[in-house]
Each structure stands twice: as C-alpha cells, then as structure tokens.
Amino acid sequence: MEERTAGRWPDGPPWWRAAQDTRRWPWRSTALVTAFVLIGSAYAARAQADDRLPLDVLARLLLITAAGLLLWRHRRPVTVLWGTTLAAALYLGAGYPYGPVFVTVALACFAAVVAGHRRAAWSAVGLLWATDLLVTQWLYRWLPPAGDGSAPLGQEFAVAAWAVVIVVVSELASTRREQWARERAERAHAARRRADEERLRIARELHDVLAHSLSVINVQAGVGLALLDTDPGQARTALTTIKAASKEALGEVRQVLDTLRAPGDAPRTPAPGLDRLPELVEQAAHAGLTVRIDGTPPRLSPGTGLAAFRIVQEALTNVVRHSGSRHARVRLDTEGGALRLVVDDDGPATGADAGGSGNGLAGMRERAAALGGTIEAGAREDGGFRVVAVLPTRGTPSGKLRTPASGTPARPPTPGSTKEDDQ
Template sequence: MSRIARLALPPAVAVAQVVGTYHVQQFQLVSERLGREPLDWRGSLLLLVGPIALAVRRRWPVVALWVTLAATWDYLLLDFAYGYVFISPIILIFWAVISGHRRAAWLSSGVTYLFFVAYATWLIPVPQGWFHHAAVAAFLLLTLTVAEFTRARRERLVEAKRVAAEETRRQASEERLSMAQELHDVLAHNISLIHVQASTALHLIDDHPEQARTALATIKQASKDVLTEMRGVLSLLRDGAPRSPTAGMDRLDELVENSGLPVTVTIDGDVRPLPAGVNRAGYRIVQESLTNITRHAPGSRVALRVTYGPDELAIIVEDDGTGAATAVHGLGGGNGIPGMRERVATLGGSLTAGPRPEGGFRVTATLPLPAEETK
C-alpha cells in the first residue's frame, strides 16, 4: 500500500462508517424486530474510534485491534444501527494477521464470536439461532483465511526476493573471483615473459644488438597483449562496455610464439568448437604452464599435446628441465597450480602436476565435454 493510500484510509473509513450508519439507520429504526436506537453523540464517537485506531495500527497493531473491538461491542450494546460499524474491526483483524500478530487476531476473533453469540441470544428483542451464529463464524473465518493467504503470499514473495538477491550476490562474487583469476593468469604470464625478454635484451644489447631487438619486439607485443586482455576483463565491470573476445584454444599458436620457449605442439583428434568455459580453461592451463616453465626452467624444450576426445579435452604440457638460461627469481610464488586445479575442478575435470621421472615437469589436465559437443 502506498503512503498516500495509508494516509487516506482512516478518514475514508471514518466518513464511510458515520455517513453510512446515518443512512442505514433510517431503515432499521422502523423495525421493532431489530430494536435499534437513533444515533447520538455517543454512537458517533464510538464510530470514530476504529478510524483513529487505523491511524496508529502500524505502531500499536494489537492495541488498535482490541480498542476497536471494544468500541464495537459498546456500540452494539447501546443498540445503535448495524452495518458500517464493522468496517474497522474487519480491517484491523486482517492487518493483525498480515503484520505477524496472528495469535492476537485469532484470539480476538474468537472473543468477538462469543460476544456475538451471547448478544444475539440474550440481548436483542428477537433472539437469533444457529443460522445467525454460523453466519458470523463463517464471516470471521473468511476474513482470517483471506488474511492468512495474503500473509503467506507476502512471505513467499519476500523469500523469493531474498533468494534472488542472494543468488545475485553469489553470482557477483563468482564473477569477481573469475575476473581475479583471469587477471592473475594474464599478468603472471605476460609479466614473466616481459621480465625474461628484458633480461635477455640487457644481456645482448652490447654484443648482439639484433638479437636484443628481437627480445624488445617480444616485450612490445607482450605488453600490448596484456593491456588488451586486461581491458577485456575489466570491461566486465562496466555495463554496455565493448568486450574483447576471450582467449581460447584457437589462440594457442600465438601464445606459444610469444612465450619465448622452444615448444613442440601436437594436436590429436578432430578440432572443434569448445564450450566457453572449457575453451577458456584450456587456454589458461597452457598459459600458466608456460609461465611456470619461464619462471623455473627458462630455455627448456617444451612439448604441448592437445587431444580432442569424444567426451573430454586432454592437455599435456611438459618440459625436459634442461633450461639454458637461469631461472627467473623475484616474481613471487603465485597461485599457479592451485589456481589451475580450482579452474579444472569447477568444470568437473582433473589435473595432475609434478616432476617427470626422466627430468623436467609435467602438467596433465582433462576437461569433460558435454554430449552435444561430440560428433
């Protein structure tokens, strides 16, 4: 209910109860069977108690309910006209249920029913029977039932909104984690490459300037690549921002070429489009593996084998450990292998990493492919 409707409800009910009662009493006063009395200042005052209680129902819902019912009982005991006086009690019983005061609503309704039974049996000129009592009970039960249904529906909507908000927060958290992982992979690989090539350029710039030029060109390309990929990842933070294509297995040749390592690439099976998650994870696994080799065994010969199976993508990256250059220090331990394991586990795959018996290091990853991706 809007704020305007909440403010308008009490005066609207006051007008309806007072004006409506003056109207209906014209027909009830002529009936000796009903035994009604003309409305006076006492009746008018009692008719205003309910609307006043409606104005404070949000702060004191139970007090407003009992005060209104007591005023209604007094009104009936003074033999004023039936009808519009019941508007306020109905609204406040309904409000007590949907505002969480169910016990008070049901208890007050039970007391009101007993009052009506006693009143209609002993306190009016023509006593009423079971039909009247059943009608009163049915009306009260209908009011309570509709109120309970409304309350339950509101609670379901609130719970649905809470679950939706929680899911939104969870997805946002996962997206932030994914972006952090992407940034780690991009920065770790390219900065390691830049560091190695810069060291090579400094070593060769005096005696072999042409080879130093090649290293500097690699640094230029690597820095360009890292800026491009960082823009692509960070653009996810801006709605409507242009997004660069995500790095995938179709860019392995470029990745190998820019690694500065002697890599032999073998592709087995039928090359085909991969699901986005598998495509990105496969690329990052190869990238992180080459980064680790650049850090710990630069110059080693590397064998990269990618196998497109019917229901899985297998990746093996291994080096012989005979690096001709000195390992790169000062780049930090990073989170490379644990990050790769986490990425693979998220997709339901497996990853092993460890030294080879004959020397060097091997990373083996298996990523499942969905049935619709197979041929």
C-alpha cells in the first residue's frame, strides 16, 4: 500500500506521480479520452440534429486530432494546448454539435498550468471563448448550418464561467504540485542532513576510540622494545597492557559497526560515561601518565555522559602524545545546571607534530556543540595546556569517585593559544 501521511500521500497520489514522469507516454488515458470524445460527440450530434451539422469525416478528424494531441501533453504542454484549442475552434466554426470536444481543451489547459505555463493557458482558453462568442453572435450568418440564429448571451456567460472554473482548478492543482515538490525536497534535504550527521558521529566515535587506544599501544610498544632485553618482566607487563587496550578498542569498534549494520536496533552494551573515569586513569597509568581526578560526577543522560567521557579521553590522549608532562589533572564541577570539565597538564609540548591538524579538538567541539555546550582549549601562562568543557546536565549528582585527594585549581587558558592535538 502507498505510504500516507496525515491522511494524504506525501508525494502526491500514484496517478499524479505517473503523470509527472515525462519519460512515459500516456497511452491509456489518451485512448480513453479519444473514445469518450468520439462516443460522446456522436450522442451530442443526435441530440442536436435540428440545430447543428451531423458528424462527418472532417468532424471526426478534428475530434481525433484534438484528443490525439494529448499524448504529448506532458512533453509539449504549450504546443498541445494551442493545437487542441485550434482544433476545437475549427470544430465549432464548422457548425458541428457542442460536446466533449471541450474536454480535450480542459485537459490540455490543466497540463499547461501544472507545467507552469499559466499565461499560455489563460490565453488559449480566452481565445476559444472569444471564438465561440464571435461565431454565435456575429459570424453565424456566414457559417454553417444555414439558417442558424444567434445564441443567447446567458449561454456565453455560462461558457465563460466554465472556462474560468477549468483554469482555477488547474491553478489549484499546480499549487498543490508545487507544495508536494517542496515537501519532497525538504524530506530529501532532511535525510541527507541526518546521513551526514550520522557519518560525522561515527567518524568521531571511531577517532576517539582508536586514537586513545593506539596512543596507549604505541607508548607501551616503545616501553616493551626498550626493556625487552634488560627487564623482561616489565616488557611482559607492557605487552599485557597492549593486549588489553587492543581488546577494548576492538570491542568498541565492533559496537559502532554493529550500529551501522542494524541502525534500528538498540546498542548491545551501554555507552561509556563518567563512571568509567577510573578505567581512563588506569589506562593512562599504563602509558606512563599519572592522572588526578577532583570533583563529583553528576548523573547524566547517556548522550551527555558519552560526550563527557570522550572529551576527557581525548584530552588525556593529547597529553600522552604531545606533552612532556607525565602528570594530568581532571576537575569536575557542577554549577548552574552545567558540568564543567577541566583537564590540565604542565607541559611543555613535545614532538614535531605538536601543533597538528586539530581533528581531535574539532571532535570535542562538535560533541559539546551538539549538546548546547562549549569547549575552550589553549596553552596556559606557565607552559602547560588546558581543555575546558561546559556541558548542560540533567539529573542529580551521584556518589563520588574514589580518587586521590584534590589539588589546587589551575588558572584559565590564555587567549590566543594555538596548541591543538593532531588526532
């Protein structure tokens, strides 16, 4: 069955969509109209035998021509409109009976208006009415049938009213068609936007997972290689850390890929949140970074909790990769309905790529912006680096994390700082 929205078809009824496909020829509808015009005109000729001429070969040729032109009404609407109008005018001027010949003009007018040719439609209908007015009020003296008199003016007003109705109905159909086209374009744009947002979300998630895990693996691989001969026990510990980090990364990547394969299904495992900060601390410790967490994590919605976790994870990954400091501080403050995350390290920046392309920082900002929050990052006056995230919160604070004693707060980042991570 056709999908319907709010009791109507969102893209127009099936017959309408088929009519708008200019690649198809309307054979069936044209054949039906031709049969209707010929049969209806034959009945009209019997009813008007005393006033009009009977149908002959010329009359039938004009009727078939007017109806047959409708085959091109979607491809050449203006040409078909003027062709049917001319055929109908010749038919009336020759004295043949009134009848379904006007149906061909009405359909041609409808197709022209829907295609956007309003002036042509109004002009053709006006010309046909003016021709009928001249024939019935003046030219009847010289045109067949012989002895014909003028038609009452009331009949001409009725014909004019029908002409106006035809054009008005065509205008309403054209307006509805434009509305369907706008709705279809808006839905397509919304679908593209959702697809782009989903691709960005997946890319950001994969980046955060892989960047953090690969940074830990890279550091531990260096430690293992350096101590392989002198301290096999420590090298074994480094390899164990690599195995655990790679296993966790594979699990999170698999979860993202499962979401791609079955976008309508719920995730099999909950998204990480601030309750997993101790895991980040432990992973950072394996990479040689000591992390101190100060503050109480609030109860957050899954989306906000995931964003906060990824921001802290990315900031710590940046410290591991680009800072000479082996100490970092994470402070959580909840005030005014917002969570304030501050990640500090004492620097200095190291490595030739310390400036980087800033993809990781861009991901942080995208996560925060999606929730209505903000991200500030930059070098501190004392040579360190700071990331400050402000995210809106929901719910009430939960229990405190078991972390070392709190330290002294650091100063805010200096404006104009340029250090960003390159992940």
